[in-house]
Amino acid sequence: MNNNKTFQDALVRLEDVLQHIRLVDDVRERLSHPKLSLTASIPVRMDDGSLRVFTGYRVQYDDTRGPTKGGIRYHPHVDLDEVTSLSFWMTIKCAVVGLPYGGAKGGVEVNAKELSRMELERLSRGYVRAVADILGPERDIPAPDMYTNATVMGWMCDEYAQIVRRQEPAVITGKPVHLCGSLGREAATGRGAVYALEEWARRRGLVPSETTVAVQGFGNAGYHFARLADRAGFRIVAIGDSQGAIHAAQGLNPDSVMEHKRNRSELRAFYCDASVCEEIPYDRLTHAELLELDVDVLVPAALENQIDAGNAARVRARQILEVANGPVTSEADRILRERGIPVLPDVLCNAGGVIVSYFEWVQNRNGYYWEEEEVNARLKTIMDREAAACFDLAEARSVSPRTAAYLRAMERISGAITARGTREYFNHGPQA
Ligand code: NAD
Secondary structure: OOOOHHHHHHHHHHHHHHOOOOOOHHHHHHHOOOOEEEEEEEEEEOOOOOEEEEEEEEEEEEOOOOOEEEEEEEEOOOOHHHHHHHHHHHHHHHHHOOOOOEEEEEEEEOOHHHOOHHHHHHHHHHHHHHHHHHOEOOOEEEEEOOOOOHHHHHHHHHHHHHHHOOOOHHHOOOOOHHHOOOOOOOOHHHHHHHHHHHHHHHHHOOOHHHOEEEEEOOOHHHHHHHHHHHHOOOEEEEEEEOOEEEEOOOOOOHHHHHHHHHHHOOOOOEEEEOOEEEEOOOEEEOHHHHHOOOOOEEEEOOOOOOEOOOOHHHOOOOEEEOOOOOOEOHHHHHHHHHOOOOEEOHHHHOOHHHHHHHHHHHHHHHOOOOOHHHHHHHHHHHHHHHHHHHHHHHHHHOOOHHHHHHHHHHHHHHHHHHHOOOHHHHHOOOOO
């Protein structure tokens, strides 16, 4: 644990926004604490016969607006502070885009790359056994996050079905399409972020073909963002992953770079036309250099706390679009604001994933599945509407896009808290 550093920083955003909106004290108090935090030991039999115990977490932050929703992360640095912060952001995010959910998050402290496939499956099933009592389609619905994917969600869904002795696909989203998953879910986070970027570009008069973009993180969110932004005409000039980054001023082709990465496990600037691939001129960059590139749009799509007080003054991008959760600290936010660099916030820009997870849950509960075009069109309707509303509010109130997004979320959450009435008075409180 790092003394709740990230969570305390997340709460700074709450305090910031409370300066712009009048809320009853109950709302502030309720939203400053997670509703339920669970820490569990997960014993896993390894392939060599030994036993290893992993630590897993599930935090349900707030369920006023509906069942809690949020992904499960596998990463060596996962701790309760990180999972709590992520569950807080999920609460805000679901409210920003008007989904009928509260927020949650889960995680396991593990380097998934070191486990065999069978060990990973045993760990994933063990995680579900540890938290099953607090999950459920009407209670808490997990999804993928860093280093978990549709395959892991499939195993988890199966384990849950074994425990409750019935099929319950709506308990988890981001499942494989063959196991009641939704078409369009895989690319939804990146696609939603491109819709947000397009809305912003229209307002700022940015011409996509002249707009250079650097992307940090080339996993589910970063890859699909880069691929779809490239398709929308933006110029992707740099891509980074955990090993480093590549930069080509003429522009990179994300599909070709991914094809090479899949085959060779390394980032190189290949351009493929049909079956013919050739390397184009490019430079190698460090993690730090990627974040400090002179580009129009910087897109952190990997981990939190990437731009902080230490490097915010060196950022040369004209705007930042957050695809990762929490990549810019509150202190960096302040520095960037003073330098006139707008930050388009995570709680809006990466909401495409949870929006299509919501569609998956709706389809599971109806037992009727939509065509991919319908999924994408409904995603676009929500992203266009909510991005436009946030950017309009930011302009009208002269606040940052992040503050505007939080204002819209707080209005919805506090409206729901107030609408639920004063139950506590009747259960434990003073007599009226
Ligand atoms: P992923 O596991 O698919 O990919 C993570 C990527 O980050 C990999 O390319 C990895 O190489 C890279 N990476 C790891 N450490 C790095 C470092 N130090 N520097 C640069 N790159 C690094 O994960 P993902 O699902 O794409 O999630 C990425 C971010 O997006 C996370 O913050 C996650 O919470 C957020 N997010 C994801 C979704 C989703 O649907 N997948 C939805 C909303 C938000």
